[in-house]
Amino acid sequence: MPWKAKDSVAVVTGASSGIGKCLTQQLADNGCHVIAIARRADRIHQWHASSPLSGFGGVTPIAGDITKREVRSTIRSTIETHHGGKLDLLVNNAGIGGIGRFSQATPDRLRQIMEVNFFAPAELTRILLPSLQLGSAPVICNISSVLGHRAVPEKSEYCASKFALHGWSDSLRAELAPDGIQVTLVSPSTTKSEFFDSLIETDPNQQSRSLGPWSPQRVANKAFTAICKRRSEVILSLGGKTLVYADRVAPALMNKILEQRPAAPAAPPKSGDR
Template identity: 35%
Template sequence: MSARSETAAASRSGGRVALITGASSGFGLLTALELARKGIRVVATMRNPEKAEELLKLAEEAGVAERLRVLPLDVTDPLSIRQAVEETIRSYQRLDILVNNAGFAAGGFVEDVSMEAWRQQMETNFFGLVAVTQSVIPIMRRQQKGLIINISSVSGRVAFPGYGPYAASKFAVEGFTETLRHELAPLGIGVVLVEPGAYRTPIWNKGLAAMAAPADSPYGERLERIAQYSRRTAETAPDPRQVAELIGVLADTRAPRLRYTLGSGSRLAIWGRALLPWKWFEGIIRRALGS
């Protein structure tokens, strides 16, 4: 369908428009399909549109391909962000939902992780999310309505050893989102945090593959035990469609709350951190991870 035809169709239907970052796999891919099934026109963005093959195939099978459009967007590139948002508005004249999903997981003990790796983690998971959000706020402000959903993690509430860069980026997302919600609520714009625990998504396979200590690291054995625990957790993790389905519900929720935590053990970890004396909680984590 051409951009002109899409614009006309969107105008006739009065349909909502959603933009999703990191939609080539995992939560982003499944969320794109879920929102399209609800009749929402979805702009599915990713750094490399050549990786959209699986998304497009599943959309065709689900009968929602006509409501899906793939655009390139690298959250670490200001020009790429601007072009994707401008193309969305040029095609649909509106943007109702933003799902900030793009991200990756970097691991390792703090002493072993290079500053370059720390910066890459923050550039994508935090600064990229802020940059995309800034580009969308003026549109939603003029509309006097909109919904921004930031995909955080239980690691944004409870930090674990071996995942310092990832936890730091998600803690930053949590604080940013709280501030943003205060600022945008009077303008009719909703802001929500979705905090998944471990799910069967590529982010953990990629993160674990890169999670290795230098040969002479004093943390090598501990990191390996943590990696083994993470692998076992990933093998038994629930279906990531639960997260996409939640986002679908949030898209139709009139007054969503700030946080939605889901996933096996996530609430227990958060409650334990909040209610137990720190030494008790720390001991539980150490025994669980064998670290």
């Protein structure tokens, strides 16, 4: 049974920019009521007031940090109060990253990245599962990364968080199948967005090696299609698919290639690996 946006209720995290913003717009424009979550109150409320989309009247903005228990409770209360406790779609999109050698990073970097990229979506999903069980062809869409399939140097904590999200998604998909809830994992490579504004630490002596950056809108389009078709997983971009395939057929060769990557100094790039 396909998922339909019209008259559905969705929660999207990280909704004030990038993939989250584009996907929120697309859902609303297709008749879905979206509860849009973002840390930056000014951005999300300004966007809410100025959006020309005809469907944007169906968006409820909530400003807050999803790592906070009280924010997750507010999301649940909003669903119960305004939508009878029913939820059809949860998009776990919010994420942060960090670039640099693990040996030179602060201890806080690993904890913060894991908190935002894995623990927060897991706990938000946990608290919203009763609402999803009431939904129509419900879907949990986790926005991951090709780096959740193949890790690369200088992004060890970020890769760890996306590997955790990937493994959890696969396990949860099997657990929730009897309840009719699909778990869709979307794995972009590099996205032209504000992701690098969310880097909690950067190493100025390292540069990002992109895999052919996609626009946030293009990623959102693919994610929307995957949600509607209730797919289990999609890997986006030729570069991303090549990376994953090469690692599966020749992992030893991939290890050698990555071990020999030179570190080149560069200014912080303008796009980031989701």
